[in-house]
Amino acid sequence: MFELGSLEFTIPTRSILLLFGGFASLFIVNHVATSRVHLLSFLHPKKRVDTVHGTDIKISRILVYPIKSCAGTDLHSSAYDQEGFEFDRKWMIVDLEKNKQLSARDNRGIKLVRVFPLIKRDPSSPTGGVLEVTFPDSPETSPFSIPLNPTTEQLSTWDIHNGFDLWGFSHEGYVVESADPGALETPSEILSEYVGRPVLLVMKTPTPRPITEPMPFDPARLAYAGGPTVRYPDFSPFLLVSNASLADAEAKVWAMARGDFEKKVAGCTPDDPAPPSNDWAREDAKNLLMERFRPNVVVSGVDEPFGEDDWQEIVTVDNRSFVLPARCPRCMFPNVDTESGLRDSQMPNNAMMQYRKVDAMAPSKYCFGMYMIPAEDSGVLRVGDRILITKSAVNPKLVAA
16 A cells, blocks of 8 residues: 555555566566677676677678788678688789798789789589689789689699798698680789789698687687688688777877877887878878778777777677687788888888787787687678677786886
């Protein structure tokens, strides 16, 4: 019984319980609708969420780079296996003079960033389609096409090039032939003419290539035996980067070029500021494109720049899990402008070195992006997929004296 003014009401105990239960149900429905992270923790107590660093975190871009060091391509979705996205770095160009990878990070191979491979699927073809390669900056260079998935019969006629160097280890690859049986030049001959030195276009053989970079993670977290392997990426099946990190890096590059870069950032003592660069210092300065950093998975919704530094395990909305074992130390590749094919002698390296030398495992390099390893041996990722951080911790950072 309760009073309202001078009136008295009597409500049976059962009605009170039903009323209370109704309010509780509304609260639970609202809580589930607005906090899927908490729901995940409730349903999967072993997948506790430590920190999230954002709201509504989603995959905003999926990029693959079919030929190592060449231009990448955006996809709406892509299947993957334990070696990474389908067709990502499945092919590579070997510098025959040195018998090692030809990389756009140095002058010998810098023109490769303006080579454009395009995946053209054809379900009716025995090879599933072709990889069409074009040279938009070089009209005199003939485009060519190669099989996406060569048949066993085709591979039996292809040579295998053995013993080329990739990051200090000896590897092998099929010497790729044209998808056009009547082609007058091989893909390797066309590429040799384009870069001005003898090269071979090779395709990864089925021989597993284990990850060679030390990765601090427990292999028991993976649902497949033998540990992660890769095709021709440097060290990891995937690289994940947030839009927030790129925006922060771009702002730092612009600030340094204009001479108003902070003298001390994140505990690091910067070198002498670089002289202003016309490209970066103007009011209408060019953008720092994500393609320079070669990510496979770009995510939106991260509030803190480099918030992904602390992620250790993530899961997609369809329950696909990934381990993020370490940050990615960067070389000079991001200094190559993927739109012009020219290298900047200073940016973004000079700006990034001031505040992103943050990893004790790579004290002399700046870090940008997280290595990512699939926990399952196959799956599909799509643009728009939501990401939940199921394990995170503040990674130890190197603070320079």
